[in-house]
Amino acid sequence: MTSPIGGISLPSVPTIGALGGVADATAATSAASTTGDGFAATLAGAVDQLQGLQSTSSGLATAAATGDLKDVHDYMIAAQEASLATEMVVTLKNKAVEAFTEIMRMPI
Template sequence: MTFPIGGISIPSFPTVPAVGGAGGIGGAAAATEAPAVSATENGFADVLTGAIENVQGAQSKSNELAVQAATGDLKDVHDYMIAAQEAALTTEMFVTLKNKAVEAFTEIMRMPI
């Protein structure tokens, strides 16, 4: 199950194979093995890189339309306003997620061992 967030998709968790009946010792051994991760699944670094690229893309699109609006080449001002709002929202979302990640890390570091 994936949850799309502004171009970011979070990969679903791999399923654990079913264990056979009471005599299924081989099935129990297979269930304890780590599931293989396919090459198509995204890791945390890939998701983070994609999010940064998404923010940069929205900001560059907004900047290009701003230049067009300033030079008079832009046909529809609404396009610039929409792009600027998208850039602002993606930046705000990314900063909020970064702050939550730092807050979670700080809480984990405060836990007694």
């Protein structure tokens, strides 16, 4: 999706299955269907990717604080990406716990 303002392009919204993209989600789905641990593997991959985004943001924050960062925009973008990824992973975790709780309430 591109913005009507010239020179600015917005990336497409990442898939829920993986924080990467369509290729990552397809690979995760096919790997999960063969191993049988789909949600756990997807959630673990999302958490690993979240840790990478947060460490990148932290490194750029350190560079900004020491004056080594040339472009502050890089830090702002990385911080926002890490924030959104954290929000998404926490929301997924909360929905999974909610679904588990709902399943446990079902009468046998």
